[in-house]
Every structure is written in structure tokens, then in C-alpha cells.
Amino acid sequence: MSARLLALKTSDRPALRFGAGTLTYEELARAAGALAPRLRAAGRVAVWATPTAGTAVGVVAALLAGVPAVPLNPRIGERELAHILRDSAPGAVLAAAGDELPAGLAGLPRIDVDVPASGSYADGDPYAEEPVDPDEPVDPESAALIVYTSGTTGPPKGVLLSHRAIAASLDALAAAWAWTEDDVLVHGLPLFHVHGLVLGVLGPLRRGGEVRHLGGFSVEGVAKELGEGGGTMLFGVPTMYHRIAEALPHDPALVRALTGARLLVSGSAALPVHDHERITAATGRTVIERYGMTETLMNTSVPVGSGPRPGSVGLPLDGVELRLVEEDGSVLPVADGETVGEIQVRGPNLFTAYLNRPDATAAAFAEGGWFRTGDMAVREPDGYVRIVGRKATDLIKSGGYKIGAGEIENALLDHPGVREAAVTGEPDPDLGERIVAWIVPTDPTAPPAPGPLADHVATLLAPHKRPREVRYLDALPRNDMGKILKKALREPTDG
Known part of the structure; x- marks a missing residue:
């Protein structure tokens, strides 16, 4: 060239x-x-x-x-x-x-x-x-x-x-x-x-x-x-x-x-x-x-x-x-x-x-x-790289483990009742941080229950990667490129 x-x-x-x-x-x-x-x-x-x-x-x-x-x-x-x-x-x-x-x-x-x-x-x-x-x-x-x-x-x-x-x-x-x-x-x-x-x-x-x-x-x-x-x-x-x-x-x-x-x-x-x-x-x-x-x-x-x-x-x-x-x-x-x-x-x-x-x-x-x-x-042992999230927003330290939000999101998306998913960490007095799943259900009238969702993740991944809370949204906030804006995710409040 x-x-x-x-x-x-x-x-x-x-x-x-x-x-x-x-x-x-x-x-x-x-x-x-x-x-x-x-x-x-x-x-x-x-x-x-x-x-x-x-x-x-x-x-x-x-x-x-x-x-x-x-x-x-x-x-x-x-x-x-x-x-x-x-x-x-x-x-x-x-x-x-x-x-x-x-x-x-x-x-x-x-x-x-x-x-x-x-x-x-x-x-x-x-x-x-x-x-x-x-x-x-x-x-x-x-x-x-x-x-x-x-x-x-x-x-x-x-x-x-x-x-x-x-x-x-x-x-x-x-x-x-x-x-x-x-x-x-x-x-x-x-x-x-x-x-x-x-x-x-x-x-x-x-x-x-x-x-x-x-x-x-x-x-x-x-x-x-x-x-x-x-x-x-x-x-x-x-x-x-x-x-x-x-x-x-x-x-x-x-x-x-x-x-x-x-x-x-x-x-x-x-x-x-x-x-x-x-x-x-x-x-x-x-x-x-x-x-x-x-x-x-x-x-x-x-x-x-x-x-x-x-x-x-x-x-x-x-x-x-x-x-x-x-x-x-x-x-x-x-x-x-x-x-x-x-x-x-x-x-x-x-x-x-x-x-x-x-x-x-x-x-x-x-x-x-x-x-x-x-x-x-x-x-991976063959040199391939798998990204699990951003250090600032996607690295969750829970119960002594370092956990990437991305692999939990992929596990959630493997559930037929989940259309969109995001995972964040929030302060927890016992675990250091607890894993929170933000879910857009496939059917808003019949969202998957938190317990079965957490069990689904624990089956695909290690048990310590299961969400401790599940919150439901109509849509995830995204930027022009489709990236999820995790800092815009906040716990819903009444009123």
C-alpha cells in the first residue's frame, strides 16, 4: 500500500x-x-x-x-x-x-x-x-x-x-x-x-x-x-x-x-x-x-x-x-x-x-x-480472549471472588423468558458486593421469577455468580452504538 x-x-x-x-x-x-x-x-x-x-x-x-x-x-x-x-x-x-x-x-x-x-x-x-x-x-x-x-x-x-x-x-x-x-x-x-x-x-x-x-x-x-x-x-x-x-x-x-x-x-x-x-x-x-x-x-x-x-x-x-x-x-x-x-x-x-x-x-x-x-x-489456554466487562462498572467483587458481569448477562440471555439483560454490583454488608440482574422480560405480562432465574445462572456458571436480586424494566438504557448505559441503571423508587 x-x-x-x-x-x-x-x-x-x-x-x-x-x-x-x-x-x-x-x-x-x-x-x-x-x-x-x-x-x-x-x-x-x-x-x-x-x-x-x-x-x-x-x-x-x-x-x-x-x-x-x-x-x-x-x-x-x-x-x-x-x-x-x-x-x-x-x-x-x-x-x-x-x-x-x-x-x-x-x-x-x-x-x-x-x-x-x-x-x-x-x-x-x-x-x-x-x-x-x-x-x-x-x-x-x-x-x-x-x-x-x-x-x-x-x-x-x-x-x-x-x-x-x-x-x-x-x-x-x-x-x-x-x-x-x-x-x-x-x-x-x-x-x-x-x-x-x-x-x-x-x-x-x-x-x-x-x-x-x-x-x-x-x-x-x-x-x-x-x-x-x-x-x-x-x-x-x-x-x-x-x-x-x-x-x-x-x-x-x-x-x-x-x-x-x-x-x-x-x-x-x-x-x-x-x-x-x-x-x-x-x-x-x-x-x-x-x-x-x-x-x-x-x-x-x-x-x-x-x-x-x-x-x-x-x-x-x-x-x-x-x-x-x-x-x-x-x-x-x-x-x-x-x-x-x-x-x-x-x-x-x-x-x-x-x-x-x-x-x-x-x-x-x-x-x-x-x-x-x-x-x-x-x-483461554489457546490464547483467545474473552471479555467479562469494564473495570469501573462490570467487575463485581462478591464473597472474595472477582466476577465479570458479561458472562452472567450471557447466561441470563440464554433463558427463554429474558429478552434483554444487564448485571451490576451494589454494596452488600456481607458479600462486599451483591450481583443485581436488570431484566427486560420476553413477555412483560409473565416475567420469569427471580428464584428460577438465579438457579438458571447457577446451573450454567458457578453458584457464586448467581444474581442476588432481579429487577424488571421495559427497556435498558443504551447509547447510539447500542451499548448499555449501566450508570443510568438505578434502583426504582416508589412515587
């Missing part, structure tokens, strides 16, 4: 498809290359990251210009937007032509990304300046993106992702997934985070393949693009795959589409074992899980062709070192599938720093350049 993050070949091969509009590689290079000179004076550019071709072209233009792009969630709140703008200080905001921007962006110069639906520029290039040469070198250590974290423990932090880190992560995934220019990726993920933008747009463009974005996820869109459209790969999050699993028994076209796909990938949260099994039973296809985060990009994946590994996020990718550590920082010497430790990683995929936060950057790393992920996991 080119020393550049993206090697935009001037060919008539399709590169981007959003809805009915398609851009070839030549058209993408022309549009982004012509826009890029206008961005250089901005220093940094915010990108109003709607699920449109304008967002993709704008980000590619920023990469060509060597200017960091700051993707903005179109559903962002006023306070968070103000924080990000103060912190990143962009010189302009890119938006697809016609997008309505919030008042908080009124003070920034706006640059419209004009991408005609036909993908042609019959009236000449939309920008007047000399275009940037797609082969012009860019410092690989310079920031390509500044992606803001979710801010669960304070204001969001800007994660500086270099051209080098993104390229290294995408190339490692290509090796694990046998990802080539012949692949056509289908997805409907948002474009303001690593999964949807880096993996879902920059990944295919680095390989020289095609991305087809659904605009927004729908089971019908997946069936159409994977089936009639000739898609070979599907990226999604557990919520999407759950809806697919629910629809498969009633949708022969969806079954055919998934059966014909080369690779199904789920990420951003754990995919319940039950959904793995339903999809495989209906299609013969295995959903592959991978593990990454904003600061590290991708760390592990189940290799393509390795067979079903429900509940596992696979092996470290090429170039990534991974270890599990105790609370005192000592490295766990065993890989027994039971002993829980915090994941630490190092490698070329790591972020450069938190923007304007040298204190937070220093605190994020252990001696030797190991990044503290905050994720808790066990490692």
Missing part, C-alpha cells in the same frame, strides 16, 4: 455508495483533492458527520490535506458540543450541502461538501483551487482524526489518532479477515466514531474496495445490499445482529443474503451467545467478534475461517501485544479461562495522546508503554 493512509487510485471502480449515489475512485480523488486546499488554512476541521457521502468526502479531503478532522455526532447536545469546540478549536466545519447545523456551530466558517448525486462534475470541479495530489506524502505521525470519547467519567477527551495508527490497525485487520479490494462492505453505522468511520469507510478505501452505506440500519437494507447488491462483508453492533436474528425465521431473502456473505463482523459490545447461535443455525455463517476502543483502534479479532467462537473476541492482531494484569499491576502468569485481569495493550495501533490532557495521557499508560484499557477479561 501507499505510504499514505489512503491510496486513491484513479479508476472507475466504485468507492462509495450512499443510497442511489455512487462515487468511483476517480471521482472521489477528484472531489476530495479539490476540496483539500481549502482546509489547510483551518488547522483542524470539524465534520458534521451525517451518514452521507459528504461526510466521507470531507474526511478524505482532510486526510489529503494533512489536517486533523474532528467528527461530530449530529445528535450531540449543546453542552458537549461547546466543550468539543473549545477543546479542539477547529478553524472550520465541513457539512454536506443542505445539512442544517445547530446554533453552537454558528461562529465557525462553514464549508459545504458538494457531492452531486450523479457523482459527476459536468460544470467543472466544485472548488477553484489547484487540487492536492493524492500521492503527496503526509507525516505518518501527524494526527488524522481527533475522536472524542463518550465522557462517562467526565468531559469527553479528544483522542489523537495518527495516520500511522489507523493504517497499522486496518492492515492488521486485513490480514485477520483476508480483506481485499474485491470485498464490498455493507454497513449502516454512524460515522462519528471508530467503528463506522475508520473501519467502515477508511477500511474499504485503504484496501481499494467498496463501501455501501445504508444511510441507517434496516434489516431490509442488509438483505438487499448483501443479496441483490453483491455485498461480501457486513459490519454491525449487537443490537443490529439481534434484529437480524429475530427476522431470520420469517425472511428467506435475509437468510439467502447472509448465507452468501463472506464475513459478518460484530463489535462495540459483546454479541450474546444466543444471537450467535440463531444466526449460525439459520445461515451456516459465523459472526466474528473483534475488540477495540477509540484509544487503541483494533486489538484482537477472531480470525476468519477459525470456526465458531461465541463469546470470544479472538487473538491479538498482528503487531499488537496484549497482557492481563492484577490490580497491583503484576502480570497474570496463567491462561486458564477463569482468572480475571485487566487488559493492557501496546503496539503501533495506539493513539498519540489525549488532546490538551498530558495528565490523562500519562495516567493511561503503565510502565513500558502499556495502555490500560479498563476492560476485564480472561484468556
Whole structure:
């Protein structure tokens, strides 16, 4: 591949498809290359990251210009937007032509990304300046993106992702997934985070393949693009795959589409074992899980062709070192599938720093350049990694045991009376922490009783992992990526 993050070949091969509009590689290079000179004076550019071709072209233009792009969630709140703008200080905001921007962006110069639906520029290039040469070198250590974290423990932090880190992560995934220019990726993920933008747009463009974005996820869109459209790969999050699993028994076209796909990938949260099994039973296809985060990009994946590994996020990718550590920082010497430790990683995929936060950057790393992920996991004897939860919210210390919430959640979801499940720990005078299960029943009029649910868990797992309390909800609180917001779970009060 080119020393550049993206090697935009001037060919008539399709590169981007959003809805009915398609851009070839030549058209993408022309549009982004012509826009890029206008961005250089901005220093940094915010990108109003709607699920449109304008967002993709704008980000590619920023990469060509060597200017960091700051993707903005179109559903962002006023306070968070103000924080990000103060912190990143962009010189302009890119938006697809016609997008309505919030008042908080009124003070920034706006640059419209004009991408005609036909993908042609019959009236000449939309920008007047000399275009940037797609082969012009860019410092690989310079920031390509500044992606803001979710801010669960304070204001969001800007994660500086270099051209080098993104390229290294995408190339490692290509090796694990046998990802080539012949692949056509289908997805409907948002474009303001690593999964949807880096993996879902920059990944295919680095390989020289095609991305087809659904605009927004729908089971019908997946069936159409994977089936009639000739898609070979599907990226999604557990919520999407759950809806697919629910629809498969009633949708022969969806079954055919998934059966014909080369690779199904789920990420951003754990995919319940039950959904793995339903999809495989209906299609013969295995959903592959991978593990990454904003600061590290991708760390592990189940290799393509390795067979079903429900509940596992696979092996470290090429170039990534991974270890599990105790609370005192000592490295766990065993890989027994039971002993829980915090994941630490190092490698070329790591972020450069938190923007304007040298204190937070220093605190994020252990001696030797190991990044503290905050994720808790066990490692199987064959090296495969199984994540059991977050250190802050999912590690439960009960009766002298360290217990990961994730494995209890999977056990609960294996019960036919449970549609959704979350597990938290709460202070207990006897146990230290007691295990609390939050349940969305399959049938709200006849929820499963607490005793049988706890017995169900104790049968599948060890007895000390049984829930001590069960609480019932109509729905679990989730963010835009489908992750459960455990800090929003509170004990119900009367009145």
C-alpha cells in the first residue's frame, strides 16, 4: 500500500455508495483533492458527520490535506458540543450541502461538501483551487482524526489518532479477515466514531474496495445490499445482529443474503451467545467478534475461517501485544479461562495522546508503554480472549471472588423468558458486593421469577455468580452504538 493512509487510485471502480449515489475512485480523488486546499488554512476541521457521502468526502479531503478532522455526532447536545469546540478549536466545519447545523456551530466558517448525486462534475470541479495530489506524502505521525470519547467519567477527551495508527490497525485487520479490494462492505453505522468511520469507510478505501452505506440500519437494507447488491462483508453492533436474528425465521431473502456473505463482523459490545447461535443455525455463517476502543483502534479479532467462537473476541492482531494484569499491576502468569485481569495493550495501533490532557495521557499508560484499557477479561489456554466487562462498572467483587458481569448477562440471555439483560454490583454488608440482574422480560405480562432465574445462572456458571436480586424494566438504557448505559441503571423508587 501507499505510504499514505489512503491510496486513491484513479479508476472507475466504485468507492462509495450512499443510497442511489455512487462515487468511483476517480471521482472521489477528484472531489476530495479539490476540496483539500481549502482546509489547510483551518488547522483542524470539524465534520458534521451525517451518514452521507459528504461526510466521507470531507474526511478524505482532510486526510489529503494533512489536517486533523474532528467528527461530530449530529445528535450531540449543546453542552458537549461547546466543550468539543473549545477543546479542539477547529478553524472550520465541513457539512454536506443542505445539512442544517445547530446554533453552537454558528461562529465557525462553514464549508459545504458538494457531492452531486450523479457523482459527476459536468460544470467543472466544485472548488477553484489547484487540487492536492493524492500521492503527496503526509507525516505518518501527524494526527488524522481527533475522536472524542463518550465522557462517562467526565468531559469527553479528544483522542489523537495518527495516520500511522489507523493504517497499522486496518492492515492488521486485513490480514485477520483476508480483506481485499474485491470485498464490498455493507454497513449502516454512524460515522462519528471508530467503528463506522475508520473501519467502515477508511477500511474499504485503504484496501481499494467498496463501501455501501445504508444511510441507517434496516434489516431490509442488509438483505438487499448483501443479496441483490453483491455485498461480501457486513459490519454491525449487537443490537443490529439481534434484529437480524429475530427476522431470520420469517425472511428467506435475509437468510439467502447472509448465507452468501463472506464475513459478518460484530463489535462495540459483546454479541450474546444466543444471537450467535440463531444466526449460525439459520445461515451456516459465523459472526466474528473483534475488540477495540477509540484509544487503541483494533486489538484482537477472531480470525476468519477459525470456526465458531461465541463469546470470544479472538487473538491479538498482528503487531499488537496484549497482557492481563492484577490490580497491583503484576502480570497474570496463567491462561486458564477463569482468572480475571485487566487488559493492557501496546503496539503501533495506539493513539498519540489525549488532546490538551498530558495528565490523562500519562495516567493511561503503565510502565513500558502499556495502555490500560479498563476492560476485564480472561484468556483461554489457546490464547483467545474473552471479555467479562469494564473495570469501573462490570467487575463485581462478591464473597472474595472477582466476577465479570458479561458472562452472567450471557447466561441470563440464554433463558427463554429474558429478552434483554444487564448485571451490576451494589454494596452488600456481607458479600462486599451483591450481583443485581436488570431484566427486560420476553413477555412483560409473565416475567420469569427471580428464584428460577438465579438457579438458571447457577446451573450454567458457578453458584457464586448467581444474581442476588432481579429487577424488571421495559427497556435498558443504551447509547447510539447500542451499548448499555449501566450508570443510568438505578434502583426504582416508589412515587
